[in-house]
Amino acid sequence: MLNREESHKLLVLLNNGEDHQKQFQEIFNDFNINLPPSLHFKSCCSLALLLQGKTLRPTQRLVALAILYQAYALQKPSSNPFISFLVNNILLTPQQEACNEEAEKYERAFILQLLGSANNNEVLKQSATSYMKSFDPSSQVFPPHGQLQQQYCGKMQSDLFSSFFKSKSTENVIRDPDVPHGCDSNSPEFDQQPGIRPKVGSGDREETIAGLIQNLSLEGLCPKWIRPRPPRLPVQFDELVWLNPDSNNELQWDQGMCADTSKGAAIRDLITKALKGPLVPAQQEQLLMELANDVKLVYHCGLTPRKLPELVEHNPVIAVEVLIKLVNSPEISEYFIVLASMDMSLHSMEVVNRLTTAVQLPTEFIHMYITNCISSCENTKDRYMQNRLVRLLCVFLQSLIRNNIINVHDLFIEVQAFCIEFSRIREAAGLFRLLKTLE
Numbered sequence: 001m002l003n004r005e006e007s008h009k010l011l012v013l014l015n016n017g018e019d020h021q022k023q024f025q026e027i028f029n030d031f032n033i034n035l036p037p038s039l040h041f042k043s044c045c046s047l048a049l050l051l052q053g054k055t056l057r058p059t060q061r062l063v064a065l066a067i068l069y070q071a072y073a074l075q076k077p078s079s080n081p082f083i084s085f086l087v088n089n090i091l092l093t094p095q096q097e098a099c100n101e102e103a104e105k106y107e108r109a110f111i112l113q114l115l116g117s118a119n120n121n122e123v124l125k126q127s128a129t130s131y132m133k134s135f136d137p138s139s140q141v142f143p144p145h146g147q148l149q150q151q152y153c154g155k156m157q158s159d160l161f162s163s164f165f166k167s168k169s170t171e172n173v174i175r176d177p178d179v180p181h182g183c184d185s186n187s188p189e190f191d192q193q194p195g196i197r198p199k200v201g202s203g204d205r206e207e208t209i210a211g212l213i214q215n216l217s218l219e220g221l222c223p224k225w226i227r228p229r230p231p232r233l234p235v236q237f238d239e240l241v242w243l244n245p246d247s248n249n250e251l252q253w254d255q256g257m258c259a260d261t262s263k264g265a266a267i268r269d270l271i272t273k274a275l276k277g278p279l280v281p282a283q284q285e286q287l288l289m290e291l292a293n294d295v296k297l298v299y300h301c302g303l304t305p306r307k308l309p310e311l312v313e314h315n316p317v318i319a320v321e322v323l324i325k326l327v328n329s330p331e332i333s334e335y336f337i338v339l340a341s342m343d344m345s346l347h348s349m350e351v352v353n354r355l356t357t358a359v360q361l362p363t364e365f366i367h368m369y370i371t372n373c374i375s376s377c378e379n380t381k382d383r384y385m386q387n388r389l390v391r392l393l394c395v396f397l398q399s400l401i402r403n404n405i406i407n408v409h410d411l412f413i414e415v416q417a418f419c420i421e422f423s424r425i426r427e428a429a430g431l432f433r434l435l436k437t438l439e
Contacts, residue, residue: 017059
């Protein structure tokens with residue numbers, strides 16, 4: 001029915017009945033909050049199972065009865081699928097045992113007050129403990145059995161299907177054989193009596209109830225209807241025969257799939273050399289020509305994002321062509337992240353500058369690359385190298401601004417601070433004046 005977490009929430013709601021301040025209505029509100037409407041029917045089935053098995057304490061039973069009624073209180077009484085259970089198993093079927101007589105009376109009275117439309121709201125404003133303490137059996141008058149049956153059973157829908165096997169089904173919950181029928185095994189009078197099994201702890205009892213909720217249902221254990229399989233009729237002369245043809249299809253392996261070609265091998269060999277050092281003009285021309293002739297060859301050349309910085313430093317022209325071919329690839333963002341994060345150099349700036357004029361680059365990538373270049377200039381300790389990098393970056397930024405490749409207002413504060421910091425350099429001062437004209 002319910003899983004472990006859901007059954008634990010249901011048991012917590014039942015245990016709230018022992019709180020003197022917790023009203024029935026408040027417990028039902030918690031029931032709506034902790035268990036969604038899709039689980040209301042399963043939860044009510046679990047409560048009916050526990051009520052039928054006599055495994056709950058008196059306060060827990062009252063809370064369970066209130067939830068069974070309130071879960072469908074907004075509908076017609078005949079639409080409540082558990083109204084038949086409340087009337088037949090609790091209201092019209094008293095146990096008649098001495099040790100269960102008082103409990104039977106206040107449970108019957110509780111159901112009568114719930115079914116009555118006049119004072120059921122006052123009952124729900126009480127707690128289970130206060131209701132049991134204030135209940136006076138002598139002041140409660142129960143109508144005759146025939147009147148109750150005529151008043152409530154006449155409004156309920158009869159069972160649409162009944163069979164011999166259903167009437168002979170066995171209940172899921174078996175009573176404790178050491179406790180007399182109709183008596184509460186949790187009562188104090190059974191604590192020290194000889195011949196009766198000691199009471200289990202509250203933790204074991206909670207685990208037992210949770211196991212009942214998770215593993216049992218209201219269907220019961222009914223006998224199976226065993227009957228022999230009917231024989232097949234003989235096939236007539238003019239009757240079509242059902243054919244089950246044998247399927248012996250064999251897989252055919254494509255020997256040319258994933259086969260290495262000489263062109264792919266040559267390209268991978270040239271890329272490997274390009275990662276280690278500059279290619280000679282003939283090799284560079286051959287590689288660019290092969291990439292131009294076959295647009296899919298770039299995906300099999302062996303270049304990964306991790307190897308891109310080596311290609312940029314040794315052969316920036318080839319790096320530009322490869323990135324242009326990969327611009328529609330799903331992995332292009334990984335190549336851009338590696339390019340924006342690598343150390344600032346003349347070759348990396350050349351690659352980015354050519355890409356800005358060849359393809360539409362993401363704005364985030366350009367901003368990331370500019371930020372990384374500014375950080376590289378600030379962290380360089382060699383004064384000569386720092387001045388050289390600052391000049392390169394200033395020329396690069398002026399080119400991007402004049403060609404409307406970037407919106408200078410997105411990086412205005414960061415670029416302005418960079419120009420002020422390196423204002424001693426002529427190119428930085430020129431970039432600062434350009435920013436002022438665009439401000």
